[in-house]
Amino acid sequence: MSTALEQLRSMTTVVADTGDIAAIERLNPIDATTNPSLILKAATMPEYADLVKAAIGRVDRADKSDAQIVEDAIDQIAVGFGQQIVALVPGRVSIEVDARLSYDTDATIAKARRIVALFDAAGVDKSRLLIKIAATWEGIRAAEVLEKDGINCNLTLIFGFAQARACAEAGAFLISPFVGRILDWFKKTNPGTEYTAETDPGVVSVTSIYNWFKTHGYPTVVMGASFRNTGEIKSLAGCDRLTISPALLDELAADTGDLPRMLEDKGATADRPAALTEAAFRWDMNEDAMATEKLAEGIRGFARDSEKLEKIIADMI
Secondary structure (H helix, E strand, C coil), X not given: CCCHHHHHHCCCEEEEECCCHHHHHHHCCCEEECCHHHHHHHHCCHHHHHHHHHHHHCCCCCXXXXXXXXXXXXXXXXXXXXXXXXXXXXXXXXXXXXXXXXXXHHHHHHHHHHHHHHHHHCCCCHHHEEEEEECCHHHHHHHHHHHHCCCCEEEEEECCXXXXXXXXXXXXXXXEEEXXXXXXXHHHHCCCCCCCCCCCHHHHXXXXXXXXXHXXXXXXXXXXXXXXXXXXXXXXXXXXXXXXXXXXXXXXXCCCCCCCCCCCCCCXXXXXXXXXCHHHHHHHHHHCHHHHHHHHHHHHHHHHHHHHHHHHHHHHC
C-alpha cells in the first residue's frame, strides 16, 4: 500500500521547509523553502561550519564598514546554502529578503536583485530561485516590479485574504498562505474551543484562497505553509504545493492510510473583479485582527533571527 506521502505527491508538489541540506537530500522534495529562522538554525549546526566559513571568505572587504561586511557575509551564506540545495532538488529554492525591509519597496527590489546577481555569479540561474518577500503592501509592490523583470517571487507570511488577492493581482508567481500560525491565534483567542482538521481556521483560509484563485483564473501558485500536524496537510491534499517540515514529512511517509483529494482546480468560472486599491487593502487588513497581528509578529520574528545571525557572523569576522 502506498504511503500518505506518496499519495500526496501524486496530486500536490511537495516542498521541504528546511535549510538542513542533509534532510533535503534524504527526503527528495521537488522544491525547498528557507527563511531567516531556518538559515540561522542551519548555519549554527557543526556540519555546516565549513560552508559558513567559505561564504565569509568570499566577501570583498575593501572599503566596507563592519556592518556592510556582515551583511555581505549573510548574503553569501544564503547563496552557499542555496547552491547546495539547488544541487539536490529538481525545482526551485526560495531565498528570503531581509524581513527588516518589509516596508521599503525600493530596498526590497535592490536586495532581491543583489541576491539574484550573487547566485548568477555562483552559476545558479534565476529560473531556479524564488525571492521570498513578506506580503506587506510594500512587499507586494516590490514583487510586482521584480516579476516584470523576470524574477519570480514567493510572497510569504500570508494570513489574510486581502494579502493573497493583492499578490495574485500583482502577478506574483507563488504565495505561501500560513496554516498553523492561524490556528495558534484562534486557539489563543478562543481558549477551550476544539478545532478538527476540517474546521481548522488555517485550513479554511488556504482552501478559500485556492478556490478563489482557481475560480477567477489567477495563475499564482498556492503553497500552503506552517503546519502543526499531518491532519492539516491531509485536509489540503490537492493544493498546488505544500511546504512541509522534515518531521511531518517523516510522519506522512510512515502513514499507510488512504488520502483523498480535497482541493481541485475545476477551471475559471467567474470574471476577475477590479484590483484592490492600497486603501482597500489596508482597510481589509485593519478589519482582520488575526492577519494584522500575525503578519507583524512574523516579520519581527524573522528580523530577530536575522539579528542573531548577524551577531554570530560578526564574531567570526
